[in-house]
Amino acid sequence: MEVLVCDHLKEASKLTNIRVVPIVGGMYAEKQERLLKKRPEIVVGTPGRLWELMSGGDQHLVELHSLSFFVLDEADRMIESGHFHELQSIIDMLPTAAGLNEDCSRSTPNCKTVLNVQRKKRQTCVFSATIALSDDFRKKLKRGSLKPKQTMKDGLNSIEALSARAGMRAGALIVDLTNASIMADKLEESFIECNEQDKEAYLYYILSIHGQGRTIVFCTSISALRRVSSMMRILCVNVWTLHAQMQQRARLKAIDRFRGDDHAVLIATDVAARGLDIPGVRTVVHYQLPHSAEVSERSYSMFFFSNVHY
CATH class of the missing domain: 3.40.50.300 (P-loop containing nucleotide triphosphate hydrolases)
Structure with missing residues (x-):
C-alpha cells in the first residue's frame, strides 16, 4: 500500500521539483539509504523500516525540526495490539512545542530536535477508513484536553492515545466522510x-x-x-x-x-x-x-x- 501511495504522490507532483521516496520493508535498505541521501521532500514508509533507519542515524530522517507534515494513515491498524510498536518510538522523537523532546534525548543520541534550530510549524494528520470517533473524544479534541502523559505507560492502545502522543492541539479539525451504509451501491x-x-x-x-x-x-x-x-x-x-x-x-x-x-x-x-x-x-x-x-x-x-x- 505504501508504494501505491507513493506512486499517487509522484503523479501529483510530477510537474514540480518535489521528490517522493518509499521506505518499506521487503526492499533493499542500502538502496533506500542512497535515495534518502538526496534529501527527498516526502518520505512514505512503514514504521518498522523507518525506525530501523532512524535509529541507525540516517541524517535526513532524524532532522525532525524541519518536519512540516506528519501523516498517520490506517490509524486503526497502527494501534492494534502487537502491530507497529516502532511507531511509538518514532512519535517520541518528534519535537514538542515546549522545546527539546525529553523522550527523544533519552531514547536515541541521533535525534536532532535541537533548541537552537528554528522549527517549522508541523501539521499532524490522522487518517482511518474504518475507525469511529466517540462524542467524548470529539469534545476532547475540540477543547484540546488530550493528555499525552497519561498514555505513556499504556502505549498506543487507542486512537485517543495515538492522537495525544502525535501532538494534536485544541480545535483539531475532524473531517468525517462516513456514508450511511458501508456497502457499495448495486452490491x-x-x-x-x-x-x-x-x-x-x-x-x-x-x-x-x-x-x-x-x-x-x-x-x-x-x-x-x-x-x-x-x-x-x-x-x-x-x-x-x-x-x-x-x-x-x-x-x-x-x-x-x-x-x-x-x-x-x-x-x-x-x-x-x-x-x-x-x-x-x-x-x-x-x-x-x-x-x-x-x-x-x-x-x-x-x-x-x-x-x-x-
Whole structure:
C-alpha cells in the first residue's frame, strides 16, 4: 500500500521539483539509504523500516525540526495490539512545542530536535477508513484536553492515545466522510452453505460462471490461500496470489499482473483489503468468512462461504 501511495504522490507532483521516496520493508535498505541521501521532500514508509533507519542515524530522517507534515494513515491498524510498536518510538522523537523532546534525548543520541534550530510549524494528520470517533473524544479534541502523559505507560492502545502522543492541539479539525451504509451501491450478495470438502468445487463453479471481469478471492489464512490457489491451477484457472509473507517486489508484480488482465483472478489474504485501487473488480468471493465487515466494498457480486456440519 505504501508504494501505491507513493506512486499517487509522484503523479501529483510530477510537474514540480518535489521528490517522493518509499521506505518499506521487503526492499533493499542500502538502496533506500542512497535515495534518502538526496534529501527527498516526502518520505512514505512503514514504521518498522523507518525506525530501523532512524535509529541507525540516517541524517535526513532524524532532522525532525524541519518536519512540516506528519501523516498517520490506517490509524486503526497502527494501534492494534502487537502491530507497529516502532511507531511509538518514532512519535517520541518528534519535537514538542515546549522545546527539546525529553523522550527523544533519552531514547536515541541521533535525534536532532535541537533548541537552537528554528522549527517549522508541523501539521499532524490522522487518517482511518474504518475507525469511529466517540462524542467524548470529539469534545476532547475540540477543547484540546488530550493528555499525552497519561498514555505513556499504556502505549498506543487507542486512537485517543495515538492522537495525544502525535501532538494534536485544541480545535483539531475532524473531517468525517462516513456514508450511511458501508456497502457499495448495486452490491449483490449471496451466502453459500456447504461442507468443507465441497468448497473448492463451489469456488470453481463460481469462477466458471461469474468469471467475467476481475475477481478477488479472500482467504483468512495463508495456508488456505496456498491450498486454494494450487487447486485452481490444477483446474487450469490462471490465478495470482497476494499475502503478507511475500516480498514487496513480488506483491507489486502480482498486483500489476492482476491489473493488466481484465479477467484475472486474485487469491489474497486481507492485505488486499486496504489501499488497493483496482478498477473493474466485478466479483469478490470470501472463501472463509472475513474477520470484519469492511474487508471489501468495491464489487458487484459478493459470495460468502459458510461451513455446514452434519
